Amino acid sequence: MAPAFLGFSSLSPLSYKSFSSDLPGISASPSTIFGTQLKLVEIEQTHLSLPISFKSNSVLRLKASMEPPGLTQELTNSKQESIIGTRNGSDLFNEMKHRFLSFKRQKFLENLECYENLAKSQAPKFMVIACADSRVCPSYILGFQPGEAFVVRNVANLVPPFENGPTETNAALEFAVNSLEVENILVIGHSCCGGIRALMSMQDDVNSSSFIRSWVVVGKNARLSTKAVASNLSFDQQCRHCEKESINRSLMSLLTYPWIHERVTKGKLSIHGGYYNFVDCTFEKWTLDYEQSSLREESGKYSLKNREFWS
Incomplete structure (x- = not known):
């Protein structure tokens, strides 16, 4: 209408x-x-x-x-800017509507039986923890179809240790592992991560009420490790190192959850890391070697296996 x-x-x-x-x-x-x-x-x-x-x-x-001419011009310009903003917003939702209807015609209706089954239950093999960055969409870059991956996204794809208390990330972990019984957890980091840059820029002696600081401090051990081994590198290079180091620290944090640790020791759950470089469109994948890794995340002792580089 x-x-x-x-x-x-x-x-x-x-x-x-x-x-x-x-x-x-x-x-x-x-x-x-x-x-x-x-x-x-x-x-x-x-x-x-x-x-x-x-x-x-x-x-x-x-x-x-x-009013004097200057004020009249200001009112006119303000009115025009408001019009442009509203029109652009309307266009964005019109485009979204067309994309949805295209999805319905070309995918939903053509695979109706599949979507009817998904409406009754889900049994994903993967849980994915990825960054909230708009350039990193796990389903888009890895081709996950509906029902294949249970996905949670947060700033800098961090996993807080069990003792830190409840967050939306470990709530999703609990549901995915205990209720859905996923077989794989994949933590995906990425290039040019603003959250990791905020972590690396953080000053230890500065008190702040920033929500971002309060969250990224979860990755403090990755930051300390990076500063220790890459202090001679440029800040950008340190951030790049920390982007990958924080993934592995998150893999170790996963083992602090009793119900994750139990399933990993029984061979029912595997923990993986991934790194998406959207500058040159490459993807690195690896698996945490539980048998060779220390249970104390602070120790930084972890071992990786099955490393692959996709380019």
Whole structure:
């Protein structure tokens, strides 16, 4: 249905009357409604993406006429910027609508039986912990289909240790491991990570109420390790090192959860790391070697196996 503010043709006679009553000197008769004075208002109104009453429009024009030219120009520019912003937002959702309908036609309806089964239950083999960065979409880059991966995303793809207490990340871990019984947990880091950059920029002696700082401090051991072994490198290179180091520290943090540790020792669950470089579109994958890794995350003693580089 076309929005009522796109033109007068979509307004009922009652609407004409209510709008015209707000304007002094304009009657509700048809000859006056389509007169010159109201046509001017109509022309201005068609440039708006949100409905504004004629009364407020007329008051705005009257006020602007009494102000100096500079203020009038400011009001005009502000109005235009608001129009552009609203129009762009509308276009974005229109595009989203078309994408959804395309998905429904080309995927949902063509694989209806599959989606009907997914509506009843899920049995993913993977749990994925990835960064919230808009450039890193696990399903898009790794081709996960609906029902194949239980995904949680947070800033810098960090896994807090068990003793840190509840977060949305370990709540998702508990559900994925204990209820869905996933067979693999994959922690995915990535290049140019803003969360890791914030972690590496953090000053130890500065108290801050920043939510970002309070979260990324989870990766403090990865930061300390990076500073210890890569202090001679540039800051950008240190961040790159920490992006990978934090993944492995998160793998060790996973083992601090009793129910994850139990399933790993029984061979029912494997823990993996991945690193997506979106600059050159490469992906590294590896698996934590539980038998050779220390249980104390602080020790930094971990061993990796099955390393692969996809390019």
